Amino acid sequence: MTVKKKTRKESLFVSGHRACHGCGMALGVRHILEATGNDVIVVSPTGCLETFSSPYGFSPWRVPWIHHVFENAPAVATGVAAALRAQGRDHTRVIAIGGDGGTFDIGFGALSGMLERGDDVLYICVDNGAYMNTGGQRSAATPTWAATTTAPAGRQSMGKAEMKKDLPEIVAAHGIPYVATASIAYLGDLKKKVKKAMSYHGPRYIQIDTPCPSVWSFASHLTLEIGRLGINCGLVPLFEKENGKITAVRKIKHKISVIDYLNKQKRYRHLFDSEGGQEEIEKVQTLADINIEKYGLLAV
Amino acid sequence: MDSVKVVEGSEAVALAVKACRPHVISAYPISPQTHIVESLARMVADGDINAEYVRVESEFSAASVVAGAAAAGSRSYTASSSQGLLLMTEVLYASAGMRLPFVMTGVNRSISAPINIQVDHQDSMSLRDAGLIQFYVESVQEAYDMHLAAFKIAEDPDIMLPVMVCMDGWVLTHSYERVQFVDQKAVDDFLPPFAPEHYLDPATPKTWGSYAESDAMMEFKYAIHKAMTEGKPRIESILDELSALTGRDNSGLIEAYRTDGAEIILVALGSVTGTVKDAVDELRDAGKNVGLLKIRCYRPFPHEEIWQAVKNASVVAVIDASFSMGSEGSIGLDLKAKLFGRPQAPMVVDFVAGLGGREINGGTIHRLVTRAEEIQRSGELLCEAEWVDLDATIVS
Numbered sequence: 001m002t003v004k005k006k007t008r009k010e011s012l013f014v015s016g017h018r019a020c021h022g023c024g025m026a027l028g029v030r031h032i033l034e035a036t037g038n039d040v041i042v043v044s045p046t047g048c049l050e051t052f053s054s055p056y057g058f059s060p061w062r063v064p065w066i067h068h069v070f071e072n073a074p075a076v077a078t079g080v081a082a083a084l085r086a087q088g089r090d091h092t093r094v095i096a097i098g099g100d101g102g103t104f105d106i107g108f109g110a111l112s113g114m115l116e117r118g119d120d121v122l123y124i125c126v127d128n129g130a131y132m133n134t135g136g137q138r139s140a141a142t143p144t145w146a147a148t149t150t151a152p153a154g155r156q157s158m159g160k161a162e163m164k165k166d167l168p169e170i171v172a173a174h175g176i177p178y179v180a181t182a183s184i185a186y187l188g189d190l191k192k193k194v195k196k197a198m199s200y201h202g203p204r205y206i207q208i209d210t211p212c213p214s215v216w217s218f219a220s221h222l223t224l225e226i227g228r229l230g231i232n233c234g235l236v237p238l239f240e241k242e243n244g245k246i247t248a249v250r251k252i253k254h255k256i257s258v259i260d261y262l263n264k265q266k267r268y269r270h271l272f273d274s275e276g277g278q279e280e281i282e283k284v285q286t287l288a289d290i291n292i293e294k295y296g297l298l299a300v
Numbered sequence: 301m302d303s304v305k306v307v308e309g310s311e312a313v314a315l316a317v318k319a320c321r322p323h324v325i326s327a328y329p330i331s332p333q334t335h336i337v338e339s340l341a342r343m344v345a346d347g348d349i350n351a352e353y354v355r356v357e358s359e360f361s362a363a364s365v366v367a368g369a370a371a372a373g374s375r376s377y378t379a380s381s382s383q384g385l386l387l388m389t390e391v392l393y394a395s396a397g398m399r400l401p402f403v404m405t406g407v408n409r410s411i412s413a414p415i416n417i418q419v420d421h422q423d424s425m426s427l428r429d430a431g432l433i434q435f436y437v438e439s440v441q442e443a444y445d446m447h448l449a450a451f452k453i454a455e456d457p458d459i460m461l462p463v464m465v466c467m468d469g470w471v472l473t474h475s476y477e478r479v480q481f482v483d484q485k486a487v488d489d490f491l492p493p494f495a496p497e498h499y500l501d502p503a504t505p506k507t508w509g510s511y512a513e514s515d516a517m518m519e520f521k522y523a524i525h526k527a528m529t530e531g532k533p534r535i536e537s538i539l540d541e542l543s544a545l546t547g548r549d550n551s552g553l554i555e556a557y558r559t560d561g562a563e564i565i566l567v568a569l570g571s572v573t574g575t576v577k578d579a580v581d582e583l584r585d586a587g588k589n590v591g592l593l594k595i596r597c598y599r600p601f602p603h604e605e606i607w608q609a610v611k612n613a614s615v616v617a618v619i620d621a622s623f624s625m626g627s628e629g630s631i632g633l634d635l636k637a638k639l640f641g642r643p644q645a646p647m648v649v650d651f652v653a654g655l656g657g658r659e660i661n662g663g664t665i666h667r668l669v670t671r672a673e674e675i676q677r678s679g680e681l682l683c684e685a686e687w688v689d690l691d692a693t694i695v696s
Contacts, residue, residue: 003502041372041500050509056516059507064500066371067509068364069394075361079324079368079376080500082352086323086374092502110364113357 003039003091010062012038017060018052022220024210024227025049025126028184029097032124035194038063040093041080045073045102048133049126071106073098074114077121085120093198094120100127100141104165108140115174115203122197122204125167128212136215136267140165143235144287145280146267153270158280163287171205172241178204179241184211185227186238189250193240209236217266229261234288237295251299252292258285304480309440309472310335312479313379313405316447318349319487320403323374323494326354326365330384331417332469333407337379359384363391363404370400371508373499375451377402381469382409385423389430395462396431396524398509401454401496402462403447406434408570408621409469410656418657419468421570425622425630431524433463433535434599436569440477443467445550448482449542452491456538459531460496461524466598468571470657482545490545528600535597553602555594556609558584562591564672565610565646567631568619569595572660576619579665590669595631603638610639613646617672620685621654628685649675650685658689 012033019026025048033040042065044050050067053060068076077096084092103111103125114121130148131137138148138160147159172179177200182190190208197204211227213220230236231250235258238250259281262268271277271284292298307315313336317325325344327337344353352369356362359380366376380388385406395402406424410416424434433453437443446465454463467473482490498506512520532553542550549555555573558580559565568576573594583590593609593616595602610616616639620629627633632650639645651668654660668688675682690696 038505039502041502043368051511054507054510056510056512059510061507062505064502064505065507066368066500068367068398069390072360072364072367072391075356075364076368076371078354078356078361079326079365079370080372082324082326082354082365083369083372083374083376086352086369087372109357110361113361116357117355119354 012062014060014062016058018055019048020214020220022213022223024184024212024223025099025128026052027223028126028190028208028210031187031191032097032194033063035191036093036095036198039091040095041066043073043077043080043094043096045098045107046070047099047102048128049097049099051133070102072110073102073107074110074121074123077123078114078117078119081120093122096121096123097126099132100125100129100139101131104140104167112174115171115176118202120201120203122206125205125207126210127207128210130215132212132215141167145271145284147270148267153274158270158274158277168205168207168241172244174203175244176203176205177243180206181209181236181238182206183209183227183231183236183238185224185231186250189238215267218264222264226264229256229264232256233258233261234292234297235261235284237291237297239295246295249295249297252297253299255292255298258288304478306476306478307440308335308474308476309443309467310474311339312440312444312477313447313467314339314343315481316444317377318343319482319484320448320451320491321375321493322351322377324352324354324366324369324376326356326362326376326378328356328359328362328380328384330359330381332409332473333379333381333384333405335473336405336407359387360391363388363395366402366404367391367395367400370402371398371500373494373496373501375455375494377404379405379407381407382411382417382423385427386411389427392427392432392462393430397520399460400462401460403450403454404462404464405447406464406466407469407473408466416656417469419471420655420657421466421622421630422655424464424466427464428599428630431461432599433459433461433528433597434466435463435597436466436595437472438571438573438594440472440475441479441548442550443472444479444481445542445546445548448487448491448545449538449550452538453535455494455496456531456534457497458534459527461527466570471571480546486545490541532600532602552605553597554605554609555596557592557594559591559593559609559613561589563589563614563676564617564669565591565593565613566617566619566665566668567593567595567635569598569631570621572619572621572654575660575662576665579662582662583666583669588669601634601638606635607639607642610646611642614676615672616646616648617668618648618650619654619660619668620650620652623652623655623685632685647675647679647682649682651688652685653688664688
């Protein structure tokens with residue numbers, strides 16, 4: 001059976017879904033599917049994407065899509081890929097698209113298993129740094145000192161004290177062919193990375209920074225701007241790692257201080273309002289500087 | 301030509317699965333299921349099964365892999381036990397809700413804590429709410445036979461639910477029995493390739509696993525229950541086809557063994573039913589009117605068939621190897637609920653026995669019948685289950 005090719009005009013993720021105004025994830029998914037084309041099966045865990053895209057009776061997905069439970073998207077994707085192989089359907093590709101909750105935390109074990117087995121799945125994590133679907137609880141992907149509802153700022157707390165789990169490096173340590181970080185701030189770059197990932201077989205991982213206007217708390221028309229600020233201060237490094245080696249890095253042309261990123265989001269407001277906040281901002285700056293050093297982010 | 305061989309129970313199951321030509325097998329080991337997945341692994345390594353064998357990192361993923369594979373249109377199989385079955389719980393509920401047909405072997409083993417690897421039925425009974433069809437087998441032969449039917453039942457267009465074939469750990473999986481195997485061609489005629497109407501396909505994109513509000517949730521759940529209860533005749537007819545295929549009597553959601561004229565009827569499932577049949581024969585020889593109701597299909601619960609078999613008895617003595625803490629034994633709860641209010645229904649005594657692999661032998665059955673006779677004479681009201689052979693030095 002031939003698969004009808006979609007023209008450029010027909011989106012594979014149409015409008016009418018229930019994402020928040022300015023949702024970075026919704027924008028990202030549409031462009032991901034533009035890059036993959038329609039000969040794919042998409043698996044998503046429970047999360048924002050699943051909830052806003054699949055109220056019973058409605059769906060924006062113009063590709064086959066399955067949501068099973070929260071922590072098993074990588075394993076369900078493995079199962080789909082195994083079925084396709086068994087049926088000889090070798091042109092159809094399997095993609096998992098899930099949030100940081102289902103990827104960094106509860107789905108971490110299943111993700112590692114999928115990577116270790118070498119399953120032919122492209123796993124894309126749309127990372128907004130918390131359990132946003134349920135109002136913004138802390139995840140391992142929450143950046144240091146961001147406030148969340150389960151690690152709020154208070155008289156005895158500055159929000160999340162721990163580092164953001166370095167999932168791209170953990171994933172890369174499984175020895176897989178392609179790992180990349182991307183952002184909805186640079187959609188052309190994102191699509192190039194998706195296309196390159198699709199040219200490989202085996203497990204592949206792309207982590208996309210998808211700012212969340214609702215919970216990071218910024219005006220919903222500023223999503224791309226916030227994304228750019230995160231990249232340009234060094235907190236969101238964009239790179240590609242192929243077979244264990246960094247092969248490309250997006251250089252920062254005009255480096256900014258982390259302050260210019262943090263001060264635009266209410267989830268960091270407490271750093272500016274409280275005593276001792278300045279010290280914590282400097283810690284965040286250090287984290288950014290470590291990235292800049294590690295990945296060589298400054299344009300020479 | 302059908303062949304006969306002495307094989308280990310686990311090997312018989314693996315051979316049944318092989319005969320059903322699955323596309324995808326996912327495997328995570330746990331005693332006492334391990335020999336099944338190891339047998340299948342050897343067959344795959346030798347090219348005797350043409351399946352994708354996925355070595356997952358947990359039972360949660362084992363169940364998730366077969367769910368994904370079934371959604372993508374492939375016949376799939378997995379197996380687990382005890383802690384592993386419980387770890388699969390969420391995935392099994394979701395799979396039943398999404399009407400994904402796959403087959404799994406539930407190798408019965410007790411549930412921690414304390415940790416114990418011997419047989420009882422707590423694991424599969426804990427899952428009886430999930431929407432899986434459940435069968436319990438008496439022997440290695442029956443384990444082989446039921447797996448052949450399991451795929452056909454799961455994949456029936458009016459059923460489309462996961463099926464669990466439960467078999468007692470060690471007692472059946474690790475014992476050797478003379479098994480008669482069905483010719484591959486006959487199995488192929490009985491079980492054609494899986495051809496679902498809906499599956500994940502870019503040519504006809506569909507959305508699976510939607511979010512249902514309270515205006516649709518009950519209907520989805522009711523649909524599962526309906527598929528099971530209205531599926532009973534279809535299950536029965538497939539079991540009749542199985543009997544024709546094997547030349548053995550695999551028919552019926554229950555087996556009523558010498559229940560005609562029985563005043564005391566024991567109710568049991570799993571391998572203990574073999575022991576009970578022997579004890580029934582001895583007791584009948586000694587002039588006692590006893591019989592056995594063996595439950596083969598536990599979900600959907602065959603209450604009408606049970607009623608027809610027990611309605612003229614005085615006492616029904618349930619042998620329960622699983623318990624709902626704070627209430628009663630699992631089978632006891634299901635059975636009493638369905639017999640309640642029926643005209644002149646027999647008294648029901650719920651015996652809890654065999655937890656953690658504690659032996660239930662012929663002597664035990666004789667003693668249970670004696671106790672049932674006491675109850676028959678005294679007409680006492682029984683509000684609690686009776687725990688059999690408790691060691692009073694540990695707990696009283």
